[in-house]
Amino acid sequence: MKLDQLKLNIDHIPFKKSLSFLPLINKLKSEQRNGAGNDSLAEIILDVVKRNPDLAKTDFNIEDVSKYEDEIHTIMSYFFTPSQYKKDIAVAASPFDDQNFYFTPNYLKIYNDQNIEIEHVEQKNQDDCYQTFTKLIYAYLMILPKFYNFQLDMDYLFLYRMTDKLNGLVKYYKLEYDESCIEVTSNGKPPEASEEDIREMINDPMNMDFWMKTIPLDNFTFCGFMSFKYVDVTQIEVISSLKSQLLEKSSIINRNNFNALEQNIRSLLALPNLNLGVLALSMIKGNVENPSNFWHGFIDPNKYKCDAYQGTIYQEAGLSGYPVLINDLTRIENLKPVEQELLNQGIKNISIIPLYYEGELVGMMELGSTKAFDINFTKLRVIKDIIPVFSIAVQRTSEELKNRIEATIKEECTAIHPSVEWRFQQAASNLLAKRDLDDQVQMEEIVFREVYPLYGAIDIRHSSVIRNRTIQDDLVEQLQLAREVLREAFLDCKMPVYDQLIYKIDYFIDAIEKGLSSGDEMNVLRFIRHDVESLFPHFKENGSAINAAIAEYNKNIDPDLNIVYKQRKDFEDSLAMINDCVISYLEKEEEKAQKMFPHYFEKYRTDGVEHNIYIGQSISAQKTFDRIYLKNLRLWQLIVSAELARKTGALKSSLPIELETTGLVLVHSQPLAIRFRQDEKKFDVDGAYNIRYEIVKKRIDKAVIKGTSERLTQPEKLAVIFSQESEMAEYQRYLEYLAAKGYFENNIEHLELEDLQGVYGLRALRVQIKNGEEQNEVLTVAKELKLNE
Missing domain, CATH: 3.30.70 (Alpha-Beta Plaits)
Structure with missing residues (x-):
């Protein structure tokens, strides 16, 4: 789902809600009657409520939380055992109000730490709207199964990135919620909606206006509280990010891209002192060689040539085919010059990981740390899934470098296939002999007669159609981003020319979505650059909302091509x-x-x-x-x-x-x-x-x-x-x-x-x-x- 497709014309929750512990109290009483659940815990909680009847109100005043702090802590032990309370990052809140009334210590520690930067992933400049959208989705997740016998499952909607400003390490958390202590009631008969109506809603998930028209939410009341837990998904998110980065053609050859890879590996392994190296080393008859001259290693290749790696941990990894791990280089005797150079650079803990492509050694990865015992076998297990992608990146980079080198050497000459090289050598020899007599003579024609042809092709199915579709998607996205800037400008200053430009953008979007014609791309880009982007310097003098829209536009523009280049790039x-x-x-x-x-x-x-x-x-x-x-x-x-x-x-x-x-x-x-x-x-x-x-x-x-x-x-x-x-x-x-x-x-x-x-x-x-x-x-x-x- 794309956030720019979100349709939502409200900024508040259109239904009644109240904070209450009554649904939990009723749940505990029911469990006691049925002999289910933890009887001793239920008895303790119900006793607390009996002594404090205000806790059983259908509309508990959140300002009274501090008055009943100990009692609420006892009640929330139903959700958080003592070990979970100490370990989890969790919070409880009144329904859909973002009024948190209960926190675990780790939650408070993170949110009060000035060195931790917390941000929503892929939701910048749209937080308020997206949060409202999410709350509405949560509401329907409760309404549909209870009143319409329709089960709707949805994965987590919030993903947070937490960056430690001191060491640059990043962690990702998904937000899981528990609505078991919310009671949903209908104010009268629930609005009628068929299964076909509900399926139409699900087929248009970003159109909340349509959802609320089909099943109006002001007919429902939500009483109780929700609990939220932040679950660490760093490994999943960082590995996914690493795989995407490694698909880039310049992922490991470009220094800036390589630095981003290194930082992601640090976050994945939670090792701020980690250094990453990748080099195209291979084993030819047991000897270490660098066939493509690709090198992003710890040691300067001009200082130590390939023969210096003989008998080192690099050769050991290449011959064995398995990672070599040295916990503390300072404890190893008789270090080779290359290994001593690692130590001189401050590397105490190192692992050399061989990279294979289609069964052949194409390179090696270096993981090094300035702290001994930082990297261990459990850390190596974490990155095992991305090793094949590193191998592909090294193979592709090596091939590209070989091609560049070959093209540079031959310059304007063509590459002669080895099978016919003998004939060109023969013709060249004859030419040199004849030029002794006549310097105007030309090389003889080279013809191979009576040869049998074989032709084969592996083709991409519907490649032209897919390429056109990606161009359409990128153009539409750029137009929508430009439209958002103009919309904010029109809201700030209702000049008719802005509205006219918005009309023209809508015209272009409609035309492109119907089909891409010759010259459409050129016309759209010319219009954006001449009629829209040229206004950006003027807009920047206006409100923050316009500047935010311009920043979002620029963030999605490829800096080299000056266009949205996402789908085409993919x-x-x-x-x-x-x-x-x-x-x-x-x-x-x-x-x-x-x-x-x-x-x-x-x-x-x-x-x-x-x-x-x-x-x-x-x-x-x-x-x-x-x-x-x-x-x-x-x-x-x-x-x-x-x-x-x-x-x-x-x-x-x-x-x-x-x-x-x-x-x-x-x-x-x-x-x-x-x-x-x-x-x-x-x-x-x-x-x-x-x-x-x-x-x-x-x-x-x-x-x-x-x-x-x-x-x-x-x-x-x-x-x-x-x-x-x-x-x-x-x-x-x-x-x-x-x-x-x-x-x-x-x-x-x-x-x-x-x-x-x-x-x-x-x-x-x-x-x-x-x-x-x-x-x-x-x-x-x-x-x-x-x-x-």
């Missing part, structure tokens, strides 16, 4: 995580595939990842080509496509926006030629006939099943497109065998496709991908399938 982050996952796995498996037979491989990002493969004798300088290698590679492509679908499916629930992927393979049995284009620095198919293959590739993602409107590509399914019967027979064998091996369901669909522009007669096989884990190496599967026969 989409781009989700897309990046899927593509990173696909590319990482594809590259790793492609290295194995190269061992079958050298082949040219290229991948590129769209709203997904596509790959091209070319294999044939002309690509290999040494090895003799046979069709068995082509069959092996085709089988490899099917297995990898199934595994990629599984991985992206498993990733879906952890994405900021859940995205679904589809898988596609195109079969082309005829060999063709590829030529290196010097102007574009890339390979392309050569010849007019072969260009048809490129046309098919560009159009098949829109293919639909003949006679229907159903798209061929579907989530959790793999589609194999072909045009020749021989191709179908070959892939039928592969899919049947892989279904038996647990990659696919044993139900192969045979489909005809509608003609595409310039493309006719295409057919497809489609299979359901089965959940499971990879069971066989490709070469083993190929051997069992007898591809060499």
Whole structure:
């Protein structure tokens, strides 16, 4: 639920209420009659009430609380045992009035501590309205089951952040309430409301005006008191925050973001002296290496190189695969130079945690404290759930750094795939020899003939629709924030121009919610910047309410893009995580595939990842080509496509926006030629006939099943497109065998496709991908399938 959607035109509680201990007294008497509950405690409380009849009034005066302080303490022991009274952060209050009459010592300690800052999470500048809304919800939670036989459960509505100003540690508390001692009565017959009416209310939870119109609250009276308890949810909230932070592309490489991560880890572990380090260290044949130059560690990498980490706790963690914990470095003899440097920096207590991504060591996390025995195995247990997310962040950062370094080194040169590097070296050698005679000579054309193509794609389903929706959501939010500023300005000074601007904003919101047209985004942003934001300096001279609205607007604006960039960012982050996952796995498996037979491989990002493969004798300088290698590679492509679908499916629930992927393979049995284009620095198919293959590739993602409107590509399914019967027979064998091996369901669909522009007669096989884990190496599967026969 978004707070900016809240509809509430009142600022007070529209029903009668009174503080009273009578509901509790009646409850205790009932328990005594039925032989339930704690008889001795009930007897004590009822005796106190008997000696002090004012405590049994239906409208107890809260100003008399101090007069009956001891007696009320005895009464509240029904809710708080002596141990709970000492331990809990709790309070009791009159119904819906915020008039607290009973406190636990910890509650008073926190609220009287000047060094503790308390704030509502995500409710700044809306506290009064939101509190009224919450009280109304509490009221309906009591009314609906009693008078309308409708049970409505709702999680906690208040979340508090408490910051210790002395050490910066943050704790989060949810507010749980107990309404068992409130008696709700109806002033006459309760208003009529059907189950359908109540469901309409629940479907519009932020529209309290509609709720109060359907079931008016002024027909009810609430008598009694409520108790509230603050429950520590720091671990849940901080871990959630850490996971969100680590999804940021610059989460660990940007120093400011890294400092925020460190502070969150301190709060999570309640260790103000904690320091965090993350570095891309890996183990290659037992040796410590830093393959990507990423380093946010405790020790300056210029002072100690990787070989200095040999024989240290870092190598121990990398070799064992488990965290290494040193409680007190001062007690360790024969420290290595690196370990002594940690001690020189004041680090006495340290843990080195290896970070793994898809089974490979990609880095290490350092947790260090200036106090011995600060970090222990129970602290390490707390952070175990976020270690995999740190691993993903390190892997992604390392890949980005590698790409930057490679791009810097090669500058304007293209990256040459290792499988064809020999041919470029040959051409370059020939060029140098010819330039001795003629310095105007050009490099010879590089063409690989008689190569077999393989094409596959993992695409994001409905990516254009989702991207447009995120743009709509962000634009509407920015317009609503701007509208709030203008509304406050109009309330402060009723100038017609402000009302006209509000009208225009409402017009834009209505138009965008109906659909995004070309140029809408540009028009909206131009209007906001020229007609609305330009008024902000003038508004700041006015009341505090306007300044608060402007501050809320600026808080939600991305400082780099100067727009609301939340939903779009979540989409781009989700897309990046899927593509990173696909590319990482594809590259790793492609290295194995190269061992079958050298082949040219290229991948590129769209709203997904596509790959091209070319294999044939002309690509290999040494090895003799046979069709068995082509069959092996085709089988490899099917297995990898199934595994990629599984991985992206498993990733879906952890994405900021859940995205679904589809898988596609195109079969082309005829060999063709590829030529290196010097102007574009890339390979392309050569010849007019072969260009048809490129046309098919560009159009098949829109293919639909003949006679229907159903798209061929579907989530959790793999589609194999072909045009020749021989191709179908070959892939039928592969899919049947892989279904038996647990990659696919044993139900192969045979489909005809509608003609595409310039493309006719295409057919497809489609299979359901089965959940499971990879069971066989490709070469083993190929051997069992007898591809060499």
